[in-house]
Amino acid sequence: MDRAVGDLTxxxxxxxxxxxxxxxxxxEGASIRDIAAAAGVSSGLVRHHFGSKEALREACDQYAKxxxxxxxxxxxxxxxxxxxxxxxxxxxxxxxxxxxxxxxMDGSETATALFLQGVDxxxxxxxxxxxxxxxxxxxxxxxxxxxxxxxxxxxxxxxAIGEDITTPAGYNxxxxxxxxxxxxxxxxxxxxxxxxxxEK
Amino acid sequence: MDRAVGDLTxxxxxxxxxxxxxxxxxxEGASIRDIAAAAGVSSGLVRHHFGSKEALREACDQYAKxxxxxxxxxxxxxxxxxxxxxxxxxxxxxxxxxxxxxxxMDGSETATALFLQGVDxxxxxxxxxxxxxxxxxxxxxxxxxxxxxxxxxxxxxxxAIGEDITTPAGYNxxxxxxxxxxxxxxxxxxxxxxxxxxEK
DNA sequence: GACTTGACTACACGATCGTGTAGTAGTTTG
DNA sequence: CAAACTACTACACGATCGTGTAGTCAAGTC
Numbered sequence: 099m100d101r102a103v104g105d106l107t108x109x110x111x112x113x114x115x116x117x118x119x120x121x122x123x124x125x126e127g128a129s130i131r132d133i134a135a136a137a138g139v140s141s142g143l144v145r146h147h148f149g150s151k152e153a154l155r156e157a158c159d160q161y162a163k164x165x166x167x168x169x170x171x172x173x174x175x176x177x178x179x180x181x182x183x184x185x186x187x188x189x190x191x192x193x194x195x196x197x198x199x200x201x202x203m204d205g206s207e208t209a210t211a212l213f214l215q216g217v218d219x220x221x222x223x224x225x226x227x228x229x230x231x232x233x234x235x236x237x238x239x240x241x242x243x244x245x246x247x248x249x250x251x252x253x254x255x256x257x258a259i260g261e262d263i264t265t266p267a268g269y270n271x272x273x274x275x276x277x278x279x280x281x282x283x284x285x286x287x288x289x290x291x292x293x294x295x296x297e298k
Numbered sequence: 299m300d301r302a303v304g305d306l307t308x309x310x311x312x313x314x315x316x317x318x319x320x321x322x323x324x325x326e327g328a329s330i331r332d333i334a335a336a337a338g339v340s341s342g343l344v345r346h347h348f349g350s351k352e353a354l355r356e357a358c359d360q361y362a363k364x365x366x367x368x369x370x371x372x373x374x375x376x377x378x379x380x381x382x383x384x385x386x387x388x389x390x391x392x393x394x395x396x397x398x399x400x401x402x403m404d405g406s407e408t409a410t411a412l413f414l415q416g417v418d419x420x421x422x423x424x425x426x427x428x429x430x431x432x433x434x435x436x437x438x439x440x441x442x443x444x445x446x447x448x449x450x451x452x453x454x455x456x457x458a459i460g461e462d463i464t465t466p467a468g469y470n471x472x473x474x475x476x477x478x479x480x481x482x483x484x485x486x487x488x489x490x491x492x493x494x495x496x497e498k
Numbered sequence: 499g500a501c502t503t504g505a506c507t508a509c510a511c512g513a514t515c516g517t518g519t520a521g522t523a524g525t526t527t528g
Numbered sequence: 529c530a531a532a533c534t535a536c537t538a539c540a541c542g543a544t545c546g547t548g549t550a551g552t553c554a555a556g557t558c
Contacts, residue, residue, distance in 0.1 A: 108505075124404075126326040129545065140507050141546095147505085151546065202454060204324075210454050217458045229482060236475030239458040240448065244479065247447030248440060254402060254410050258417045258439040275436030279444065280484035282429060308535075329515060340537050341516095347535090351516065502557075511548070518541070526533070 109147045111137040117158050121196035125155060125204045159201055159208035162194040166212065192264070199250055217242045248272055309347045311337040317358050321396035325355060325404045359401055359408035362394045366412065392464070399450055417442045448472055 106114070115136035119128035130151055134141040148154035169191050202209035221238035224231070231237035248255055252263055261268040306314070315336035319328035330351055334341040348354035369391050402409035421438035424431070431437035448455055452463055461468040 124324060124326065126324065130547090131545085142508075142548095143506055145547070146507095203450065205453075210457060213451070213454045214458055229484070231475070231478045231482065233459075233471060233475050233478070236459050236471050237478050239455045240472060240475040240479050242458070243447040243451045243455055244444050246451065247443040250403065250450055251413070251443045251446065253405075254413045255439045255443050257410060258414055258442070259433075259436050271433060271436050272440060275431070275433050275440040277485055278431045278433070278437050279440050279480070281486070282431065283483055284429070284480035330517090331515080342518095342538075343536055345517070346537095500558090503555085505552105505554085507550105507552075509549085509551105512546100514545070515543080516541105517543100519539085520537105521539105522535105522537080524533105524535085526531100528529105528531080 108137065108139050108143060112139060112144055112147060112154075113158060113161055116154055117162060117197040118193055120155070120158060121193055121200050124200055130154075155201065155206070156208065158197060159206050162198050162201075163208055163212050166191060166194055166198070195246075195249055199246055213242065213246075216245075244276075248276065308337065308339050308343060312339060312344055312347060312354075313358060313361060316354055317362060317397040318393055320355070320358060321393055321400050324400055330354075355401065355406070356408065358397060359406050362398050362401075363408055363412050366391060366394055366398065395446075395449055399446055413442065413446075416445075444476075448476065 112133060116128070116133045119133055119136060122128070130144050131141045133154075134144050137144075144154065148157055169188050173188065198206075198209045198212060202213060217235075217238045220241050221234055224238060224241070225234065229237075248263065255272060256263045256268060259268070259271065261271060263269050263272045312333060316328070316333045319333055319336060322328070330344050331341045333354075334344050337344075344354065348357055369388050373388065398406075398409045398412060402413060417435075417438045420441050421434055424438060424441070425434065429437075448463065455472060456463045456468060459468070459471065461471060463469050463472045
C-alpha cells in the first residue's frame with residue numbers, strides 16, 4: 099500500500115502525539131495511555147518503541163531540538179533574517195517550541211542546552227550588530243528569555259489582547275508589539291542611573 | 299503557650315507548603331501527601347482544612363493574589379516606583395510569583411485575572427508616561443509577559459549567566475540587563491517598516 | 499518449510515494518587 | 529458535668545499511573 103503524505107509510521111505518530119500532549123499539559127499531565135490513544139496505538143507499543151516514559155521524553159527532546167535547528171537553518175537560508183528570528187512563529191515549529199519550553203521547565207538538559215545555544219547566538223548577533231550592553235551575557239540571556247515569554251503565556255496574552263496569538267493574525271499582532279518594545283526606549287540612560295542609586 | 303513569630307497555624311503552614319511545592323513542581327507534580335509532609339501534618343488534615351486539592355489550589359490562588367497586591371501597595375507607598383515594578387523581586391513575593399505563574403499556566407482563573415490586571419496597569423502607566431505605541435494593548439501585554447519571563451526561566455537564565463538569579467546579586471544583574479533591553483533601541487522604526495513589508 | 503525478528507496488543511503487577519471514613523484529644527458551650 | 533465542636537491522625541477505598549509479561553501476526557531469512 100502506498101503511504102500518503104502525512105501518513106507517518108506508528109513510531110512517528112507516537113512521538114508527535116507525545117510532543118503535543120507534553121507541550122499542552124506538561125510531562126506529568128500527559129500519561130502514556132493518553133499519548134497512545136492520541137496516536138491510535140496501544141500503550142504497550144509506546145513502551146515497545148521507546149522503553150520508558152523518560153526515554154520517550156528524551157527522544158522527543160532530541161527530535162524537537164533537531165527539527166528546530168533544521169527549521170532555523172532553512173529560514174535563515176531562504177532569507178537573511180535578523181537576530182529576532184521568526185523560527186518560533188513557524189507553523190511546524192510552534193508545537194515543538196511549546197514542548198521544549200515545557201520540557202525545559204521540567205528540567206530537561208537537552209532543552210536547556212538549546213536555550214543556552216540560543217543565548218550564545220543572541221550574544222554573537224548583538225555584538226556583530228554593534229550593540230554594546232554593559233553586561234553582554236546578561237543582556238543576551240534576557241533577550242532569549244523574552245523571546246519565549248509570549249509563547250509560555252500564550253493563553254494569558256491572548257486573553258489580554260482579545261485575540262488568539264496562535265493564529266497568524268494574532269501572532270502578527272503580538273510580534274509587532276514585541277518589536278515596539280525593542281524600538282521604543284522605555285528608560286533613558288539617566289533614569290537607569292537614577293534607579294541604580296536608589297537600590298543602594 | 300506563646301506563639302513565636304513565624305510559628306504559623308497548621309492551616310497557614312499547609313497553605314505555604316502548597317504554594318512552595320506547587321510553584322516548584324507544578325500542580326500535578328506536588329501530591330497532597332508531599333504537601334502535608336512539608337507542613338509537618340497528616341494528609342488528612344489538608345483535606346480537613348481545604349476539602350480537596352482543587353479547593354486548596356483556589357485558596358492558594360486567592361492568598362497569593364491578595365499578598366501580591368498587598369506587597370505591591372506597600373512598595374508603591376514607601377517609594378514612588380516606576381511601572382517596572384519591583385514586586386516580583388521582593389523576597390516574600392518570590393515564591394508567590396513562582397506559584398502564580400505555575401497556576402496560571404495550568405489554567406487558573408484567579409492567576410490569569412491577576413495577569414490581566416497587570417496588563418491594565420502597564421497600559422495605564424505607559425499612557426501616562428507618554429509612550430505611544432501603535433497597539434497600546436498589545437504593547438502592554440507583551441511588556442507584562444516579559445516581566446514574568448525571567449521568572450519562569452530562572453533556572454535556564456541562571457545557567458546562561460553563570461549566576462543564580464534568585465540571589466540578590468544575580469537578581470540585580472538580570473534586572474540591569476532587562477533595563478538595558480528597554481533602554482537600547484534594538485530596531486529603528488525604519489527597520490520595523492522593512493520587516494513588515496517582508497512579511498507580506 | 500522451519501526459524502527468527504520486529505511491530506503490535508492484551509492484560510496483570512505494584513505503587514501512588516485523591517478521596518472517604520472512623521475515631522481520638524482538647525477546648526468551648528450550655 | 530455533658531454535649532458539641534474543632535483540630536487532628538490512622539487507615540482503607542477505588543482509580544490511575546508507569547511498568548512488566550505473554551502472546552499474536554506478518555515479513556524476512558536460511
